[in-house]
Amino acid sequence: MRIEILCTGDEILTGKTINSNYSHIARRLEEVGLSAYWGTTVGDDRDSLLAAFRQAAARADAVIVNGGLGPTVDDLSQEIAARAAGVELVLDEAWLARMEEFYARRNRVMPPNNRKQAMLPAGAEFIDNPIGTACGFAVTIDNVRFFFTPGVPREMRRMLDEQIIPRLLALGGVTGVTRLKRFHSFGIGESRADQMLSDILAPGADIKLGFQAHYPQLETKLAVRGIDGADLERKLAPIEAEVRRRLGNFILAEDDQTLEGVILSMLRDRGLSLSIAEMFTSGTIATRIAPLPGAESVFRRSAVARDLAQLRAAVGLATGGDAGAVSPQAAAAVASMLRDSSGSSLALAVLVDLDEGADRMELGGTIAVGIADGGVAVARQARLFGGRDWIRLGATELALDCLRRHLLGLPVDEQIDFERR
């Protein structure tokens, strides 16, 4: 089924707003086994909108229109939809009442121009928006079904999942349900993950494998289609188990979990507290964990410095003489002292020694991670490359992942694809 995504609005057309609604819609279509065939962007302009609707109807089997459902004069989607479908705009009394109620609940009177949002093309199919005043609707233009969605991302996303995708699947004669299973890993590049999982699916399986790299993490996605929930479960279970077996220790979180969230949960569940010492990562690790809800009782303190002597002083280590070089031993010493001085159950230290010279793709750095928990301190060293920003991102992830591995009793020094030994 050829699906066109038609995005409207001057903010999008002129580049003032990056069109992340387009990529969200296209990605969701892929994940349920549909796909975008064409994308169009036009401004808040009657002639452009009408031409775009006509052209989309000529080449697509279904069209998702995003934006232009607001209360202001430059919101034209209903008007042009009606014109393209050859019908009048009529007031949807039920939606008008819902909007008035929406305002009343907030102790406000609905501004008169919001009435425009209840004017729909005659005969249009109403599509609910439970969280905003821009309702969706569907009309047929030149025998092609058009689905109109609001531009506000969270309203669009919910309407897409709950209302539009089921209609598109029905339109395409696709029955059943879908689910997207996601695995987040650190340390495996996209091409190697692709190789590792290449033969995981039987030919003709109702599951689609996909990857999305967000350096330094990789997201591995299984999009499955089935008759019902039980069927999804039956199909997904063995493949999920196989992905977990093959990616193994590198999987750090699944679905909506994050690495820092997983670590925080483990620490909370065990009643442990954490302190952190950082060099070139400069507080990036603290910013991942400390502001999370629930971190108040876990995160104790963090010390940040650009040189090792300062970091040692900040955690209470002797400052006289040479601070020594970045090494696993130095990281372990900082972690141990920080644990003592802060009184936390665990301390994580990450030291970075950036190579000399200007920032460039080939620039490398030496990373040392130390973890103290009262037993023998754990430490690990790695060489990362890719310039200042990539080294900082990589060191942050490496340190957090070492902590996750340590808490789970996994080896902290398993080689990752991004390091050179």
Next chain:
Amino acid sequence: MRIEILCTGDEILTGKTINSNYSHIARRLEEVGLSAYWGTTVGDDRDSLLAAFRQAAARADAVIVNGGLGPTVDDLSQEIAARAAGVELVLDEAWLARMEEFYARRNRVMPPNNRKQAMLPAGAEFIDNPIGTACGFAVTIDNVRFFFTPGVPREMRRMLDEQIIPRLLALGGVTGVTRLKRFHSFGIGESRADQMLSDILAPGADIKLGFQAHYPQLETKLAVRGIDGADLERKLAPIEAEVRRRLGNFILAEDDQTLEGVILSMLRDRGLSLSIAEMFTSGTIATRIAPLPGAESVFRRSAVARDLAQLRAAVGLATGGDAGAVSPQAAAAVASMLRDSSGSSLALAVLVDLDEGADRMELGGTIAVGIADGGVAVARQARLFGGRDWIRLGATELALDCLRRHLLGLPVDEQIDFERR
């Protein structure tokens, strides 16, 4: 002039990559007084590309095509451009030699499939790419000029500014030069800035005023057109001065400068060092300054904690008894003690007391900022709203801006639009 931006590639079409190239191109066009009239996205598919080229030629005066110039089999832009223009592909010997040289400089042999990147439609105008192997080119399809640009953002951006925009301006009969002047401010919302500057331009002026909000900062842009550099200067100077006068102390940086960069420069120039103490901002302030080139000699250390007693302990203040509440006095005390214990010339402390309850738009927080420099400590308090993330972003910016104002001798407690008093 009607300009279409035609983006190609499965990664863009399927939403795997967010189409930030589109918004960059559209924004740059606006900034030089041109504008995007239509946007099209298609995948790496011969029929789609050919149809998209034909349709663009039918509605636009000029077309910028982005992507599809790579060495792999799914890169089809040259092939379809030649077909649409009704010509053969021919080898550009000069570009082939440049590519071989490009590889040789990196001590590598050019892979044979890169040869494809030197195959251009016969009669095409060559467009240089000084930083990559995908050269650009221009051809005429159905009497409309098409400009082909690489998908790699930094290569596209440079080619757009240096090669494509001058050609588009010439094509549109626009002579002369353009410049974009940018001001970055903190504390003024977009609508108020719009009001403050509404009458700044005479009718028919060759200058266009625009805004882009990046919460909590606002970017104010002056796009000017002139005959030559001297003309630009003459037109811009009085308007620039007026913007500086009206936005006044709220302007924190101009053009490519950043707030943290401006602060770092002032500290370096004066031979000063800095330490930081942060509560709910959790290291965000440190991550803005500490990793910058040149910060090694300025940034001394940072202490991060989620509660005030821990933060006081981390900087060496008495820990017995009640740590007290978040207040300007408490922030000043932390800053003063941190300055002493770290031995830095200046210390900045930001304390945050988040309101109770779940994260929501209405959630607020009390921010206290303290600065110690050996004289009388400076402090300021503010109430910010908008949920956890917005409070953290706002508090970070407020603290850095207080430091900037203090270093410049400006009032640190000037009311900002985001706070409620």
